[in-house]
Amino acid sequence: xxxxxxxxxxxxxxxxxxxxxxxxxxxxxxxxxxxxxxxxxxxxxxxxxxxxxxxxxxxxxxxxxxxxxxxxxxxxxxxxxxxxxxxxxxxxxxxxxxxxxxxxxxxxxxxxxxxxxxxxxxxxxxxxxxxxxxxxxxxxxxxxxxxxxxxxxx
Amino acid sequence: xxxxxxxxxxxxxxxxxxxxxxxxxxxxxxxxxxxxxxxxxxxxxxxxxxxxxxxxxxxxxxxxxxxxxxxxxxxxxxxxxxxxxxxxxxxxxxxxxxxxxxxxxxxxxxxxxxxxxxxxxxxxxxxxxxxxxxxxxxxxxxxxxxxxxxxxxx
Numbered sequence: 001x002x003x004x005x006x007x008x009x010x011x012x013x014x015x016x017x018x019x020x021x022x023x024x025x026x027x028x029x030x031x032x033x034x035x036x037x038x039x040x041x042x043x044x045x046x047x048x049x050x051x052x053x054x055x056x057x058x059x060x061x062x063x064x065x066x067x068x069x070x071x072x073x074x075x076x077x078x079x080x081x082x083x084x085x086x087x088x089x090x091x092x093x094x095x096x097x098x099x100x101x102x103x104x105x106x107x108x109x110x111x112x113x114x115x116x117x118x119x120x121x122x123x124x125x126x127x128x129x130x131x132x133x134x135x136x137x138x139x140x141x142x143x144x145x146x147x148x149x150x151x152x153x154x
Numbered sequence: 155x156x157x158x159x160x161x162x163x164x165x166x167x168x169x170x171x172x173x174x175x176x177x178x179x180x181x182x183x184x185x186x187x188x189x190x191x192x193x194x195x196x197x198x199x200x201x202x203x204x205x206x207x208x209x210x211x212x213x214x215x216x217x218x219x220x221x222x223x224x225x226x227x228x229x230x231x232x233x234x235x236x237x238x239x240x241x242x243x244x245x246x247x248x249x250x251x252x253x254x255x256x257x258x259x260x261x262x263x264x265x266x267x268x269x270x271x272x273x274x275x276x277x278x279x280x281x282x283x284x285x286x287x288x289x290x291x292x293x294x295x296x297x298x299x300x301x302x303x304x305x306x307x308x
Binding site for chain 2: 039040041042045093095097099100101102103106107110111123145146148149152154
């Protein structure tokens with residue numbers, strides 16, 4: 001199995017996982033501290049999806065640290081196949097969550113002007129949270145494609 | 155290059171392209187005939203994204219028909235790499251469009267009851283359109299992974 005940039009057990013892979021974990025955690029933190037987010041299902045779903053991504057990326061981050069520390073090889077078929085499925089599911093859910101929140105936000109900002117009229121809704125905070133969710137999805141999509149490439153190139 | 159299920163120039167590939175094209179076209183038709191869709195950006199974006207998908211899938215469908223009729227081989231590196239990039243971009247845009255519309259629809263149906271109070275909005279039609287958009291994305295995602303597998307397994 002090839003040793004690509006971002007593959008499991010490499011420093012670049014660890015950096016990708018840290019990036020995913022951090023941006024998903026920031027997205028949750030900013031959304032949870034925004035006023036009035038809980039009245040919209042899409043924003044609650046964003047928190048749930050980012051929570052799942054934090055758990056997944058944190059788990060793989062720990063595995064990468066373990067592999068780097070003890071010089072273990074994670075390039076086995078079963079491990080990488082599991083990573084592919086997990087990455088694909090979490091990446092799809094993250095993109096869906098970020099997009100649905102962005103769709104609602106565009107409705108609030110441009111279509112209805114709710115953001116200007118409703119002062120109990122922290123629109124800026126919610127937008128920052130959505131931006132971090134997209135960043136987190138992008139990094140996860142990168143990992144997902146690297147894993148898929150590894151499995152396919154056996 | 156392997157000849158997988160759904161790869162270009164095979165009947166299974168053609169069926170996948172026809173499915174993508176048809177479900178995206180139905181999604182556009184149902185959305186365009188729904189009352190009040192144009193006041194929401196997410197629904198207009200769904201039409202634009204499904205329009206792009208119809209064009210892309212229709213083009214590849216014609217190419218598949220040509221290859222099947224004249225027994226041409228589409229399994230060259232450059233062609234399949236182009237298909238991978240195109241499939242990936244359209245699949246990402248389609249999922250984003252379907253999810254953003256779904257997020258807005260959930261807001262209208264469960265969070266605010268706009269669907270019950272605003273009789274000028276054809277909520278059922280919009281929901282059907284979103285369902286077809288998700289079906290179309292799923293078929294495109296299948297094609298996208300098959301193409302990626304083909305490129306990676308060279």
